[in-house]
Amino acid sequence: MSKQLVVLNTDAVACCEPLAQAALDVSQAESLAPMFKALGDPIRLRLLSMITSAEGGEACVCDMTPQFDVSGPTISHHLKVLREAGLIEGDRRGTWIWYRPMPAALGALAAVLAVSQPALV
Numbered sequence: 778m779s780k781q782l783v784v785l786n787t788d789a790v791a792c793c794e795p796l797a798q799a800a801l802d803v804s805q806a807e808s809l810a811p812m813f814k815a816l817g818d819p820i821r822l823r824l825l826s827m828i829t830s831a832e833g834g835e836a837c838v839c840d841m842t843p844q845f846d847v848s849g850p851t852i853s854h855h856l857k858v859l860r861e862a863g864l865i866e867g868d869r870r871g872t873w874i875w876y877r878p879m880p881a882a883l884g885a886l887a888a889v890l891a892v893s894q895p896a897l898v
Contacts, residue, residue, distance in 0.1 A: 793805050793809065793885060794888075794889075795888060795889060795891040795893075796892075797893065811861070812863060812864055812885075812886055815862035815864060818858075820851075820852075821858060821859055824856060825859060825865065827841050827844070828841075828865055828878055829878045829883070834877055835876060837875050837876075838852065838856065838874050838875075839873045856874075860876075865877065865878055865879060
């Protein structure tokens with residue numbers, strides 16, 4: 778049985794209104810769910826935070842792997858999940874892969890979770 782790489786089209790989720798303003802339709806929920814699912818793992822959440830907060834806007838897998846008590850292949854798997862969810866992208870430079878966040882995808886997640894604060898009386 779072969780596995781097929783499916784990369785999320787983040788353009789499809791950029792249109793979502795915040796949950797506090799309107800309910801998601803089926804296609805919006807199906808587009809957002811893989812991103813939220815990818816963030817449901819502590820290792821992936823840490824990896825994404827390392828990538829998004831990295832100086833210069835990108836992080837090398839060689840710098841992230843030693844920060845975890847799991848093997849290199851396990852880190853590669855988690856990065857693949859983040860990539861397939863459309864949250865990061867990367868390019869190979871020599872032996873290593875450098876990853877950077879996908880601002881449109883992160884913006885879509887932030888926008889759909891936005892909750893306005895009630896005015897204080």
